[in-house]
Amino acid sequence: MEIIDSALGGGFGTVLTPVFLLLGFELILIVPMILITEIFTGLIGGHFHNGFGHVDKNVIKWLVPMAALGSIVAVIVSINIPKVALNIYIGILIILLGVWMLIRYVRSRKNKVKLEVKKKNWKLPIIGGIIGFNKAASGGGFGPIATAGISWAGYDSKKSVGSTTLAEGIVCVVGLATYIIMKGLPVINWSIAIPLWVGAVIATYPAALIVKKMNTKVLGIVVALVVTVLGAAMLLKLIL
DSSP, X not given: OHHHHHHHSOOHHHHHHHHHHHTTOOHXXXXXXXXXXXXXXXXXXXHHHHHTTOOOHHHHHHHHHHHHHHHHHHHHHGGGSOXXXXXXXXXXXXXXXHHHHHHHHHHOOSSSOSOGGGOOTTHHHHHHHHHHHHHXXXXXXXXXXXXXXXXXXXXXXXXXXXXXXXXXXXXXXXXXXXXXXXXXXXXXXXXXXXXXXXXXXXXXXHHHHHHHHSOHHHHHHHHHHHHXXXXXXXXXXXXX
């Protein structure tokens, strides 16, 4: 899951949360475990992505503050949020962003999509608030929306993936700290958490290398397809 998450900009928590729910774990146990794991993977993976030139400082500057605020709000109000409604909202939003990305990259005729000259940083705080809220409330819904949203703001797919990875690690620190302040130290199933962390951390470098080697247009199409499938999977899970 970390290979997919770091290479394509999302999917770790979005997929693992429903998987753990199906295994019988409660959300109050799942979310802290995912937040802790993605603190390590986000910061380490972000370091590798930055080394390959995949992190844009402007994205971090405009995205992270509102994402952190969103995560704080989510923890405070999470008790009163209907989880089904939240998942429906995330699923629909992910599908719409994924389809938009797919159309955009398929129509592009060149390896590099020429959008960097039209960067719209005002969009990033809006995206940040949404993804920070999603992450702290449900454990997922950060990466797919952030990757698509950063791309929507005018950054190419490699910058979208790398910046999302680093931003997620930073926001997870804030989310976990707020969680501890509001609800106390979370109960962690260490027999699952430790193997999860180890496997995820090991995967961060090869994932960043995959992004380095991939064609920008191809990566954009792959990201769009993965984002769309994740959104559809969430909605199908609720229906079935």
